[in-house]
Amino acid sequence: MVDETRSWADDRGTQTSTREERTHARSRHRHWRGRGEPSSERTCEGGNQPRPRNNEPSYAALDLGTNNCRLLIARPTASGFRVVDAFSRIVRLGEGLICSGRLGEAAMDRAVDALKVCAGKIGARNIADRRLIATEACRSAVNGADFIRRVERETGLALEIVDRETEARLAAAGCTPLVDPLSDGAVLFDIGGGSTEVVWLDRVETRDGGPPAAVIRAWVSVPLGVVTVAERHGGVKVTRDDFEAMVNEFTPHLEGFVKAVGPHNCGRLHLLGTSGTVTTIAGVHLDLPRYDRSQVDGTWLGAEQVRVVVDRLLDMPFAERAANPCIGVERADLVLAGCAILESVRRAFPCDRLRVADRGLREGILVELMRADGVWRQRAGATTT
Structure with a gap:
């Protein structure tokens, strides 16, 4: 396996983080005791863990969501970072949560199994710092905190249940390099399994040589995601009326955010x-x-390209969606719920262009950790001396 899987950087990166931010990031999860997006990253599951090429310090970011368990381990580069190991598995932790209010035993077992793989990968590296977060499913479940304690007992991983504001901020930090600097900003949306964060986002160039910093003008977190919407409306056979019902359920949650953005030129x-x-x-x-x-x-x-694809997906029977190599059987019953959430955002903000980000919370965590440690400032200093 080649473990240098991908680079993440921005060629405009040139704001040093505050001392408070650095202290906050350094203090997280120092007590950790522990010794995938289907094919968007090269992953290695189970059994034998990859042998590190060297002992260079790395940073770890883990995101346990309502649908997925995802890990990135990366090392800093001149203006970003290079991923050296990654893992992603669909665990559906929030399965049935909307009806019961609890995390189910089978769902928790699936998540723990995935987290054991993550613990092995983290333990195989020289980790300078880490942040391991859990989001909506653990936030809203009555047994969410109990599950977090179980995870630490069985895997050694101390997960942090983050609030919605933190989730929005981390998504913004991860995606900021993709904001067009010639625009008036972007409306960022992160459609998760149990919640959706929508952020009015701008960017500012940094002075430490790293990626640009996020400027959040307004944000909202809606307690609806692909899993919750699909469980409520169905995801296997979705008629156009079903699709409109999904859109109409989500739309009222954006009203306050639209007012906060105010008059704008899409x-x-x-x-x-x-x-x-x-x-x-x-x-x-x-x-x-x-x-x-x-x-x-x-x-x-x-x-128009987005509209054509959504119409195409609506016309596909479930079997065809499942057979599509960019969807797969594990997402075939969720993709139209996600399209409905996207459609709601598009109707609120009928912009001409959509930029696609295969990055988000984990990349935001890595940027915050590395910036708090001053890695880009140090590298910039080394280059000039």
């Missing part, structure tokens, strides 16, 4: 989407024989 804004929904739309639009992150991340789609 021709000067663009949409920026980070989720399996938008990467799937891009993959289908490109007719990829298999999902390829290098062709999807950062690609631009016009409003």
Whole structure:
């Protein structure tokens, strides 16, 4: 296995983080005791863990969501970072949560199994710092905190249940390099399994040589995601009326955010989407024989191109969606719920352009950790001396 899987950087990166931010990031999870997006990253599951090429310090970011368990381990580069190991598995932790209010035993077992793989990968590296987060499923479940304690007992991983504001901020930090600097900003949306964050986002160039910093003008977190919407409305057979019902359920949650943004020129804004929904739309639009992150991340789609793909997905029977290499059987019952959430955002902000991001929370965590440690400032200093 080649473990140097991909680079993440921005060529405009040139704001040093505050001392408070650095202290906050350094203090997280120092007590850790522990010794995937289907094919968007090269992953190695189970059994024998990869042997590190060297002992260079790395940073780890883990995101346990309602649908997925995802890990990135990366090392800093001149203006970003290079991923040296990655893992992603669909665990559906939030399965049945909308009806019971609890995390189910089978779902928790699936998540723990995935987290054991993550613990092995983290333990195989020289980790300078880490942040391991859990989001909506653990936030809203009555037994969410109990599950977090179980995870630490069985895997050694101390997960942090983050609030919605933190989730929005991390998504923004991860996606900011893809905001068009010539625009008036972007409306970023992160469609998760149990919640969706929508952020009015701008960017500012940094002075430490690293990626640009996020400027959040307004944000909202909606307690609806692909899993919750699909469980409520169905995801296997979805009629156009079902689709409209999904859109209409989500739309009222955006009213306050639209007012916060106020009068705006959609021709000067663009949409920026980070989720399996938008990467799937891009993959289908490109007719990829298999999902390829290098062709999807950062690609631009016009409003009409998005509409055509969504119509195409609506016309597909479930079996055809499941057979599509950019969807797969594990996402075939969720993709139209995600498209409905996207459609709601598009109607609120009818921008001409959508940029697709195959990046998000984990990349935001890595940027915050590395910036707090001053890695780009140190590298810039070394270059000039």
